[in-house]
Amino acid sequence: MSIKTFKGGVHPGYFKSLTANLPVVSMPLPEKVIIPLQQHIGVPCEPLVSPGDEVKVGQKIGESSGFVSAPIHATISGKVTKIEPYEHPLGRPVQSVFIEADGQDSWHEAGGGTQSLADLDAGEIKKIIREAGIVGLGGAAFPTHVKISPPADKPIDTVIVNGAECEPYLTADHRVMLERSEDVVFGLKAVMKALDCKKGYIGIEDNKPDAIEALREACAEEENIEVIPLHTKYPQGAEKMLIEVITGRQVPSGGLPMDVGVVNQNAGTCVAIAEAIKEGRPLVERVVTVTGPGIEKPANVKVRLGTIVREVIDYCGGMKEDTRKLILGGPMMGLAQPTADIPVIKGTSGILVLTEREVVVSDIRPCIKCAKCVDVCPVNILPNFLGLAGEQGLIERSEELNALDCIECGCCTYICPAKRPLTQWIRIAKAEITARRNKK
Amino acid sequence: MENKLIVSSSPHTRTPETIESIMTDVLIALFPVALVSVLLFGYQALLTIVIGTLAAMVTEALILRKKDIFGDGSAAVTGLLLALTLPPAPPWWVVVIGSVVAIGIGKHVYGGLGNNLFNPALVGRAVLLISWGTNLAGDVWALPQPFAFTADVSAVTAATPLVTQDVTLFELFLGNINGSLGEVSALALIIGALWLFYKGHIDWRIPGGFIGAVFVLGFLLGGGAYENALMTGLFHVLAGGVLLGAFFMATDMVTSPVTPRGRLIYGIGCGVVTMLVRLYGGYPEGVTFGILLMNGLTPLIDNLTVPRKFGEVKK
Numbered sequence: 001m002s003i004k005t006f007k008g009g010v011h012p013g014y015f016k017s018l019t020a021n022l023p024v025v026s027m028p029l030p031e032k033v034i035i036p037l038q039q040h041i042g043v044p045c046e047p048l049v050s051p052g053d054e055v056k057v058g059q060k061i062g063e064s065s066g067f068v069s070a071p072i073h074a075t076i077s078g079k080v081t082k083i084e085p086y087e088h089p090l091g092r093p094v095q096s097v098f099i100e101a102d103g104q105d106s107w108h109e110a111g112g113g114t115q116s117l118a119d120l121d122a123g124e125i126k127k128i129i130r131e132a133g134i135v136g137l138g139g140a141a142f143p144t145h146v147k148i149s150p151p152a153d154k155p156i157d158t159v160i161v162n163g164a165e166c167e168p169y170l171t172a173d174h175r176v177m178l179e180r181s182e183d184v185v186f187g188l189k190a191v192m193k194a195l196d197c198k199k200g201y202i203g204i205e206d207n208k209p210d211a212i213e214a215l216r217e218a219c220a221e222e223e224n225i226e227v228i229p230l231h232t233k234y235p236q237g238a239e240k241m242l243i244e245v246i247t248g249r250q251v252p253s254g255g256l257p258m259d260v261g262v263v264n265q266n267a268g269t270c271v272a273i274a275e276a277i278k279e280g281r282p283l284v285e286r287v288v289t290v291t292g293p294g295i296e297k298p299a300n301v302k303v304r305l306g307t308i309v310r311e312v313i314d315y316c317g318g319m320k321e322d323t324r325k326l327i328l329g330g331p332m333m334g335l336a337q338p339t340a341d342i343p344v345i346k347g348t349s350g351i352l353v354l355t356e357r358e359v360v361v362s363d364i365r366p367c368i369k370c371a372k373c374v375d376v377c378p379v380n381i382l383p384n385f386l387g388l389a390g391e392q393g394l395i396e397r398s399e400e401l402n403a404l405d406c407i408e409c410g411c412c413t414y415i416c417p418a419k420r421p422l423t424q425w426i427r428i429a430k431a432e433i434t435a436r437r438n439k440k
Numbered sequence: 441m442e443n444k445l446i447v448s449s450s451p452h453t454r455t456p457e458t459i460e461s462i463m464t465d466v467l468i469a470l471f472p473v474a475l476v477s478v479l480l481f482g483y484q485a486l487l488t489i490v491i492g493t494l495a496a497m498v499t500e501a502l503i504l505r506k507k508d509i510f511g512d513g514s515a516a517v518t519g520l521l522l523a524l525t526l527p528p529a530p531p532w533w534v535v536v537i538g539s540v541v542a543i544g545i546g547k548h549v550y551g552g553l554g555n556n557l558f559n560p561a562l563v564g565r566a567v568l569l570i571s572w573g574t575n576l577a578g579d580v581w582a583l584p585q586p587f588a589f590t591a592d593v594s595a596v597t598a599a600t601p602l603v604t605q606d607v608t609l610f611e612l613f614l615g616n617i618n619g620s621l622g623e624v625s626a627l628a629l630i631i632g633a634l635w636l637f638y639k640g641h642i643d644w645r646i647p648g649g650f651i652g653a654v655f656v657l658g659f660l661l662g663g664g665a666y667e668n669a670l671m672t673g674l675f676h677v678l679a680g681g682v683l684l685g686a687f688f689m690a691t692d693m694v695t696s697p698v699t700p701r702g703r704l705i706y707g708i709g710c711g712v713v714t715m716l717v718r719l720y721g722g723y724p725e726g727v728t729f730g731i732l733l734m735n736g737l738t739p740l741i742d743n744l745t746v747p748r749k750f751g752e753v754k755k
Contacts, residue, residue: 325446331453359452368554369695369696
């Protein structure tokens with residue numbers, strides 16, 4: 001088993017054993033859901049329903065004419081009570097559809113699928129994926145049909161399923177790969193067919209030997225799909241790192257994976273694609289790892305989108321008294337939330353609750369130029385100097401220092417003995433650089 | 441509990457390592473070196489070490505107006521390193537002046553921790569060397585009296601092996617020779633350095649470049665009293681302050697380059713200047729000036745050795 005790796009990276013505590021061996025459980029249907037009309041990168045959707053309307057599970061309730069967008073579906077059956085802005089995991093209120101359950105869980109056009117790949121051409125696959133509202137479930141939530149529709153001058157020869165799950169604590173992808181191996185492979189084959197691409201890889205960190213084994217079995221018959229064990233190191237699952245490790249190609253600075261002929265798909269996304277094609281099911285639920293020392297009973301939970309995070313946490317025994325941080329996603333790149341009254345959205349891979357013990361608030365100290373950040377930076381920029389520039393608001397200097405190449409993995413901040421929030425400063429500089437460029 | 445939820449930018453997990461823990465690791469790494477010096481040079485070595493370290497800590501606490509005299513530990517490291525570059529029994533006030541200059545002028549005039557251009561301990565030592573040189577040069581170096589803790593080692597002095605070139609390489613390695621407190625035992629220095637390597641506080645580039653350059657230049661140009669060029673090269677590595685400088689001084693995080701290539705270039709530069717001073721300069725030893733000169737070049741080296749970023753498009 002050859003183990004491949006990349007330059008830099010860190011080894012934070014993984015804490016995956018909290019949930020790694022717990023099979024996915026389905027949460028009972030919520031009484032109400034609040035479904036934001038933007039759960040993806042791109043154009044927000046317009047509502048297709050009005051307050052008072054009856055909706056069924058899987059019925060499209062939000063749509064946009066923009067290409068870079070993904071439709072939104074009802075995730076429970078019931079009655080639309082209101083449509084108004086509501087708190088959103090990304091920080092700003094977003095127009096959201098409130099649905100009260102009727103307890104029936106009746107499906108819209110139930111079982112419209114059962115199609116096999118052989119009957120579908122590339123265009124049809126893309127259309128099914130778009131109509132199902134599928135976006136990257138790893139966290140970024142980029143619309144999948146856009147990802148698999150590269151311009152003609154960017155031929156794709158490789159599809160990589162990202163099963164690295166390098167974020168500490170999270171095990172949703174791990175469980176999905178283990179329990180839904182066949183569907184992961186099916187989803188990969190669908191994407192390969194949509195892209196007319198001959199080679200598929202599934203990259204998995206070697207701390208998940210059972211998932212590696214399961215997927216090797218699931219694709220034993222597939223000559224052109226290979227499971228690649230990866231070195232367990234954060235950020236192994238960052239797309240640029242994953243592509244370099246598996247194909248040896250470096251995504252050019254400022255470029256996209258398609259510039260080197262590669263498309264990445266998260267393992268969970270592959271399962272969503274399989275469900276859309278085989279069963280005609282749009283994306284109405286996802287697996288979320290609910291974990292952390294602040295959760296009474298950590299679990300991998302299948303949750304309807306739009307379920308309030310507080311209810312999911314309560315389902316897992318609730319938050320402990322000394323809770324200090326609620327994070328959507330993992331501890332390295334997740335977003336800290338001021339409240340648990342926000343909905344689970346398509347990109348919610350984890351609900352992580354940390355207590356007083358883990359949340360250490362430290363003073364920012366002077367940089368001692370230890371260069372540990374330089375050594376761990378996977379994209380080879382100089383976070384220490386970027387931090388100094390960012391701290392002083394020197395935007396042009398940040399740009400010279402390649403701030404825009406930062407993938408915000410957080411390794412520099414993690415490793416810094418002076419507890420300098422380097423990633424945060426770089427993020428601010430990036431936003432400012434981009435804003436200035438857009439103004440020109 | 442809800443109103444106590446903290447919102448901050450990711451990442452939400454941090455290494456337990458702190459500036460304090462790094463400084464403590466350096467102090468731990470210097471322990472074998474200090475111990476050997478006390479075993480060889482007795483109570484006078486212990487006094488010099490204690491005075492140098494305490495003077496540095498007190499100076500820093502006064503400048504920062506803080507009662508916690510250990511603080512972040514960096515002053516203790518500076519004071520200890522300075523003491524380890526001195527002879528076993530210099531006048532106490534020389535040690536104090538060295539520490540005050542190291543912390544005051546070497547560090548705080550630049551703005552304190554992280555901002556100084558030159559290694560503070562070496563700034564202190566350079567000032568002593570130039571201003572009170574009779575205490576640090578020529579034949580003032582006490583001969584060791586192993587395990588005689590109360591002996592007055594300053595009674596018998598001589599020039600160091602760097603000048604006399606009359607000791608075996610094995611003696612140089614073990615350290616039963618005269619010289620600065622911290623430079624005599626290569627073995628103790630290597631043990632300390634291994635700890636720093638293990639903890640990831642130093643990488644091979646700076647010491648490797650430094651020691652490599654000293655060895656190569658010693659091999660090629662060393663001449664001298666040893667049987668062959670190989671031994672002469674090794675002599676230049678083991679004698680004097682090269683190992684102390686290469687493992688503990690040149691690797692000072694604040695004053696060395698951050699880029700990987702820069703670290704190597706800087707290390708080689710330290711070795712080259714050291715050897716130029718030793719072989720052709722006015723002082724028998726060049727480690728202090730070698731490192732200080734390269735400290736001065738550090739910002740320039742960093743600017744000239746920016747690594748190739750991931751996916752950089754060739755122009």
